Amino acid sequence: MYRYKLVTVLLLQIMLPLALVESSNFSTRVEYKEVNTVPSTLHKNLEPFKLIGRNSYYIAKDKVNWFQAxxxxxxxxxxxxxxANDEERLFISLYLNETEKYWLDLNNLGQEDYISISTGSHPVYVKWIDNAMKVDDERKCVALVSDSQENGFVMKNVECLEKSRFICQLKSPRTISILVW
Incomplete structure (x- = not known):
């Protein structure tokens, strides 16, 4: 993912000064468009991930602890x-088994607050069971669990060594199309 961003930044730094070069004999214009979704022609290459909404997810059938997941x-x-938001939570809930738990990337191992292992920062979105995050002395990981009072799944503190299913999220590659004429 970092390589894609670096290449995009480098291309833009190189191409932007060339965005419009005119002389008496020719003119050159560069246009670009950033695409945040995977083109439909590449969906087959995403196996075992499934495109759900704008992102690709792998919903595992096997049960493992949080570290293995x-x-x-x-x-x-x-x-x-x-x-990232309530819409994503509700949308992914449609594909989950209500009798199972699913690991998220959040834990409070080594600190008091919950941190995302994919971003290294506090979560941008939380929806706890009973609208309250239970803080205790034990270090826990976070799983999605079905809640009859809420629509779909909500977050719950769970022992990290407990066996649960998990969901992997593949970040959509950012692509750039450049047209020079």
């Missing part, structure tokens, strides 16, 4: 899911 996602060049 994080490693399995890394082996697939992805991360445990990091929910």
């Amino acid at each position: 994080a490693q399995k996602c890394r082996n697939l060049s992805s991360n445990l899911i990091n929910l």
Whole structure:
């Protein structure tokens, strides 16, 4: 992912000064467009990930502890899911089994606050069961669990060594199209 951003930045730094070069004999114009989704022609190449909304997810059937889940996602060049908003939570809930728990990328191992392992910062979105995050002396990981009072799944503190299913999230590659004429 870092390589894509670096290449994009380098291309823009090189191409922007050339955006409009005119002389009496020719003119050159460069246009570019950033695309944040995977083109439909590449969907087959995403296996075992499935395109759900604007992102690609792998919903695992096997049950593992949080550490194994994080490693399995890394082996697939992805991360445990990091929910960005309520819309994403509700949308992904449609594909989950209500009797199962699913690991998220959040934990409070080594600190008091919950931190995302994919971003290294506090989560941008949380939706805790009973609208309250339970803070205690034990270090916990976070899983999605079904809640009959809420629509879909909500977040719950769970022992990190407990076995649960997991969801890997593949970040959509950012592509850039450049047209020079």
